[in-house]
Amino acid sequence: MTLVSAGSSAGTGTGTGTRLALPTAGGWREIELNEPRAWAAHPSPYTSRVAFAAAHVVADPHGDNVPGAPAAIDWDATLAFRRHLFGYGLGVAEAMDTAQRNMGLDWPAIQELVTRSAAQAQEFGARIASGAGTDHLTVAPGVATLAQVQDAYLEQVAFVESTGSQVIVMASRHLAAAATGPEDYLAVYDRILSQVSEPVVLHWLGEAFDPQLAGYWGTRDVAAATATFLSLIETHAAKVDGVKVSLLDASHEIGLRRALPAGVRLYTGDDFNYPSLIRGDEQGHSDALLGAFAAIAPAASAALAALDDGDLARYDAEMAPTLELSRHIFEAPTFYYKVGIAFTAWLTGAQSGFQMVGGLQSARSLPHLARIVELLNEARLLPDPSLAAHRFGLLAETLGASR
Structure with missing residues (x-):
């Protein structure tokens, strides 16, 4: 017992x-x-920060969700989870790595997910942004040409725009393998940004989240990669709503944030340091686009409401119990953090079973999951x-x- x-x-x-x-x-x-704890609902967006939660997908317990099989999704539970996030004032970052892009979520499922989720967001008057990448290419990274990568990006961007969702331009494994230097990245992204209809979010996903993205922007020298990234943003500032940076390096994020052109947001993807980055300093703050927010939505909502009220002490107090939980969920190997998000949803009653597409639920140990239980309990996030x-x-x- x-x-x-x-x-x-x-x-x-x-x-x-x-x-x-x-x-x-x-x-x-x-x-x-x-x-x-009786967490207060907050169905309207926040005034001091823009906040997205990157949401997971709920596997159909009757589906054949084994490695390599097409994703079988419980659509009712998946969409209900997004309504749960809307109820706490959060936008949804859809079809991102949290939803198992490149780890079990195939292109037909991505299309249905974005279509359904965008329609629901419009119904609720909620904000949604969805990932566009190159993962539907039938050729493997290392085989695809730059022209194929560019065309794949344009196809997915056009699809996301057709649903009414904002576009998040995701990092591409195919581009990381095909590019020979920074100029190849700039050429592909220049074509994308020249054709988008509305400002997009650019996502720089670090190798902790996906080892196949090592050396993105043409070099493993982070300072040099940042210079390339900034040159792209400066050239296309009118087409860039913001950048989501997932390098888990708070000092780098602050430096980049201060260097961005006026009007371009920094959406933190730092699940290790988000409270201080969102809080900000005398020179600015980060907005949020976080997988962690899917696990801590009620507490994130309480903290953001405190920021809207100008109550920094209450903000700190609301965020503090969530940080160790997030750091545990995202501990190395970080790309398996999706297990903790799905487990939390099951433990809190947001879904009926603990199963993931691609059979990914086996990627974390029982002691790891037990620690999540303990930290959720300490944060009073077990309803x-x-x-x-x-x-x-x-x-x-x-x-x-x-x-």
């Missing part, structure tokens, strides 16, 4: 009196489950502690961890 009863909590007054045993690499650790305890107990027993 993984659950034992105990007396009421002393001191804080937030304990339920129920204890949960969590498996660790060295044995078992018991925690007391906290009473859920139904009994359900969370029951579901985690079933998972632990299924995987052979019983006392």
Whole structure:
């Protein structure tokens, strides 16, 4: 059994009196489950920051979601999760790496996902931006030519625009393999930005999230790559709403933020340092486009509402309990963070099962997931502690961890 009863909590007054045993690499650790917090809804966007949550997809439990198979998606649960995010004032960053781009989500599923999600966002008056890349190419990275990469980008950009969604120009594995230097990146992106109808978000995804993107912008020298990136933005500033940077380097992000042309936003993708980056300093702040926000939406909402009120102390207090949780979900190997997002959705009742397209749910260990339970509990992000305890107990027993 993984659950034992105990007396009421002393001191804080937030304990339920129920204890949960969590498996660790060295044995078992018991925690007391906290009473859920009544998080305030916030269906309207924020005035001080633009905030997107990069959302995952919910696998159809009846589907053949094995590695290499076409993605079978539970559309009702997937769209309901996006409504959950809208209810906390967050826009949705759709069909990004959080939704398992290049890790199980195929092009037909991407098209249906963006079409359905964009229509729902328009219905709710919510903001949506969706990823356009080159991952539908049938030739492997290293084989595709620059012309094929460019045409693939233009096809996906045109599709996303046709749904009414804003475009996020994603980093391309095909381009990383085909480009011989910075000039190739500039030529391809110049063509894209010359043809888009509305300002886009440019996404620089670091190799921690995808090792095949090492050396993006033509060099592994980050300073030199940044110079290339900035030259592109300066040339096309009118067509760039903002840039999402996912290098997990706060000092680099601050420097880039200060160097951007006026009117171009920096959407932080730093799931290790987002509270301070969004808070900002006397010279500016970052907006947000984060996978972490899908896991901590109620707390992110409370923090952003505090910023709107000009209450920095409350902002800090709301964000603080979420940071260790996010850093754990995104720990190395960082590209498996999607498991933690889907697990959190299951544990909190946002989906009925813990399964992912491509069978990716097996990519994190039970002790890793147990720590997520503990950190969600500390942040009071378990809306139904009994359900969370029951579901985690079933998972632990299924995987052979019983006392």
